Amino acid sequence: MAEIPMVFILAGLAAYTVLAGADFGAGLWTLFAGRGEAGHSAIRHHARHAMGPVWEANHVWLIFVLVVCWTAYPVAFGSITSTLAVPLFVAAVGIILRGFAYALRGQIEGAVGERAIEYLFAVSSMLTPFALGTVAGGIASGRVPVGNAAGDLVTSWLNPTSILIGGLAVAAGGYLAAVYLAADARRVGSWALERDFRTRALVAGCCAGAFALAGLIVVRFDAPSLFAGLTSGGGNVMVAISGAAGVATLMLVWRERFGLARASAALAVAAIVAGWALAQSPLLLPGLTVEQAAAGRSTLLAVIVAVAGGAIVLLPSLVLLFRLFLRGMLDHGAAADVGVPSPPALPHKTRRRLLEGFAAAMLVIGGGLAVLADPGLVLGLGVVCLLACAVATFALVAVESDSET
Template structure:
């Protein structure tokens, strides 16, 4: 029973990575788009692409916290007590990102709009870094067992966490760039299509380099995880490499139709390989999945709730994404205040 719940949790983490991660990555490209004039077109595409769905994607994060807290309470306690600093930064970043994304459409002056835009973009980079750093701290055994607090600084500011945090930021940027290539192509904008295609290629190469560095770091800081990565977790690792290479080839050749699917598979397989590499531990070499699990009755109830969520909530998500892809949803937020001013002056 605990194995089934752990599998559900891993799938939820992968889902949040490929959907929510792409939203954060879009903020990275917003940050690096350039000045107000040069970056206007990329930023408009980013805003139009993530607007209808960015709030919905955080449901996966809430689901992850609820499942971990309900099914593995002692591990949840250990992680939150040890990682309260990056968790607090991530929570603040999510709130700041959402507020900035909404408010920058309602202000008129360029200076204030740039402030909100900068806060949106910076928090979009900070949040995935914190989540990646937490994963690195867990994988390298820096979260103590028994619901005890570990080092609040060294647990997430260490070589493993820095590499995994950086990898999370790069992967989010990579996914966003691949998605935005598709969005620009659907809009018939060849300039933006090439713009994001080049960035997708560069971020794919950077992600491969950071992942290779991560392997070297894990070999010394997390020998258990590294050992299983090159044995039991090798199939998802190989599938990730092949999918990432296939997406890269399609992007380089300008045939991006299948690149999005391959990019999603590549990133999801990285998450799955991490889960397999840690198995059977939730906290490597200290707490196993079965030892940390809540009573059987709790696990059964949780799985029933998950099943009901799949039947009730998942169709709504599918409908949301289908409507968004078909451009049948209104743009997120209020009408742009600056556009109203311009229209009034023109009239």
């Protein structure tokens, strides 16, 4: 029974990572809107509009994780929140400032005020996932001992593993958001926005993959026990699934299959959470297993019953919300390109650059996994990445041949 609330926590954490991660990523693209075919104003508007109906609902999962954790595992919760008080405070401030900026966006007059609000919204959208990522890194690297503020208040979250995971959280959010926003652009019929976010999804996916590979290298030296868990057993399987889903997402985005890409992108990110849990199991904190950290049987039973009862109300409501959102029934004034029957092909230079970037990313990821990983699924994933690099290289040659004919 002690493990059941932990399953709830991991499910909520995966949901928050995927849904709120995409939400934060949309804020990132308001800062790095660039010009694109649709123009930076249209890109920013699309990012804000797409997240409007669901951005507050995503924080339900964070509240759920916190409540279940402090009720079912009070000793671990106290140890985590006291040692990692600084990044948790930064994340809370980021969430508040982000909501403040989003609410005031349409109320501020003047270019200077609007620009300041835009920057505040974008910076808080990056600061919050980074801070939460450093929290995960501190726990995963074993820098949170049992006890009230027993760990170092600075190095517990400012360390190589935490910084890498924080960066990965930001990159993964941008990756998820770009995939989802490309799909939303197709739904509203804006082909220019679809192409802009398709390009961003491919670039962000390669960046997230690079962060993940760098994370494995850093973890190998900074947190050897975590690396051992990620490269063996269930952790190894989840790493392989995440990598395969990430590669599949890039291919689906390249082929403009955004519906399937949404699912595979979510799987790639959720598998990271599952891999972390399996790599660290059965420990919750150094010297403290999940069984030892659990509250009494009556408390655990109450948590299980409460979650089951709440799910009966909450899950159908969230499903209805997202169904309405994905069907466009909550759209009001969405910009669409009227009279455009089909999206034109990508320019030759754009196709070439995307193929070059993808081939380079697959070469780096595949080579790194082939060198660092022990024989097993991760090594197999490295081989798959190298094969993907070869396929992209042949495609690049084909693109060059087509341009010459």
